Amino acid sequence: MNEKPVKDKISFGVREFFSLFFRILLGLIFIYASYSKILNPYSFYRATLEYELLPLFAVPVFSIILPWIEMFTGLCLIFGALYRSSNLIFFVMLVVFEMGIIINLLRGRNMDCGCGLPLDLIGISEKLTWMTVLRDSVFIFMSAYLVFLSKPRFTLDRLLLRRKSAKKLAQSTDKPETS
Amino acid sequence: MEKRNQNISEFRQMVVGSVIICITASFVGLLFNMANPNRIPLDYKKIADPTATASDDNGFCEPIPIFSDEAFELFDAGDVTFFVDTREKDKFATGHIKGALNVPSEKAYPVYKSLKSKLPKDGIYIFYCNEGCDSSMEVAYFFCHNGFTDGNILVFEDGYEYWKEEGYPVE
Known part of the structure; x- marks a missing residue:
């Protein structure tokens, strides 16, 4: 009679809200960006070349693989599959992109970002500027929040974990008690 | 713990x-x-113009290796449009073949893009780096597949040091 009820209530506070919001926002941005890069592989190849950071032989493989990593990571992030891992990939990718942008700005290059975002639709230039750095810094902040502070809710990982533990619990209660 | x-x-x-x-x-x-x-293509040497779509076809060309005496003969006769030095910028700065352009392999695309209008497609280009290096062949392939004429893309494989030792003009 005195047993405490099992806490099955979903708590949803500010941290959970921001985790969900950042996760969906970043996931959608990366899926869109990867989609346009996958559709126009040569355009992304050109953009990668223009950054002048990779040796020539590595550019084709990089420009083929990267959009798919973005796509998979974006999907994992939205659905919450391999949640922590997808956050880590995002964080590392964003930091690397930011470094590439800063290096080219310091070189005084006037070039397109090649980010694959529909910025021209909302009147923002796709050219590399310090605004691009600022925008990416916001993304890095969101990503860092997800890696270090997030409280994952509504994720596939949690769903699978719950099912697994429920199954375990059911199995343990089915076992006859041995004294 | x-x-x-x-x-x-x-x-x-x-x-x-x-x-x-x-x-x-x-x-x-x-x-x-x-x-x-x-x-x-995974092998960048097979990429034609990076701006090209699948429907475009710039043909195929192969860089031709040549020796220092052949390179000098072409130079002496004034037939060479440009020597292309594919070594790093600092090495280029310490000395290069007279009139050479510096195009390190990782900068092939932007340099090509900026000079595109000034480089005649039917000109003779001789690419070089140091002896035994690959970058001259890499950049030569890059130019080759960007619409330059097959047979006019030459690679001077002996390299800059050999050219200098032979007493050919440098600057």
Whole structure:
């Protein structure tokens, strides 16, 4: 009679809200960006070349693989599959992109970002500027929040974990008690 | 101690998961590229103009290796449009073949893009670096597949040091 009820209530506070919001926002941005890069592989190849950071032989493989990593990571992030891992990939990718942008700005290059975002639709230039750095810094902040502070809710990982533990619990209660 | 072990285990899981995502995505990406009619060849030497679409065809050309005496003969006769030095900028600055352009391999595309209008497609170009290096051949292939004339893209494989030792003009 005195047993405490099992806490099955979903708590949803500010941290959970921001985790969900950042996760969906970043996931959608990366899926869109990867989609346009996958559709126009040569355009992304050109953009990668223009950054002048990779040796020539590595550019084709990089420009083929990267959009798919973005796509998979974006999907994992939205659905919450391999949640922590997808956050880590995002964080590392964003930091690397930011470094590439800063290096080219310091070189005084006037070039397109090649980010694959529909910025021209909302009147923002796709050219590399310090605004691009600022925008990416916001993304890095969101990503860092997800890696270090997030409280994952509504994720596939949690769903699978719950099912697994429920199954375990059911199995343990089915076992006859041995004294 | 238990908490530390738990953190290490969580971090390990996170890294393993990241590797799984990256490998799976790379595999799918490579498969998709193979099936894509507008595919990017993995070997950049087979890429024609990077601005080209699958329907464009700039033909195929192969850089021709030549020796220093042949290179000098062409130079002496004034037949060479440009010597292209593919060594790093600092090495180029210490000395290069007279009138050479500096195009390190990682800068092939932007330099090509900026000079495109000034480089005659039917001109003779001789590429060089140091003896035994690959970058001259890499950049020569790049130019070759960007619409320059087959037979006019030459690679001087003996390299800059040999040219200098022979007493040919440098600056």
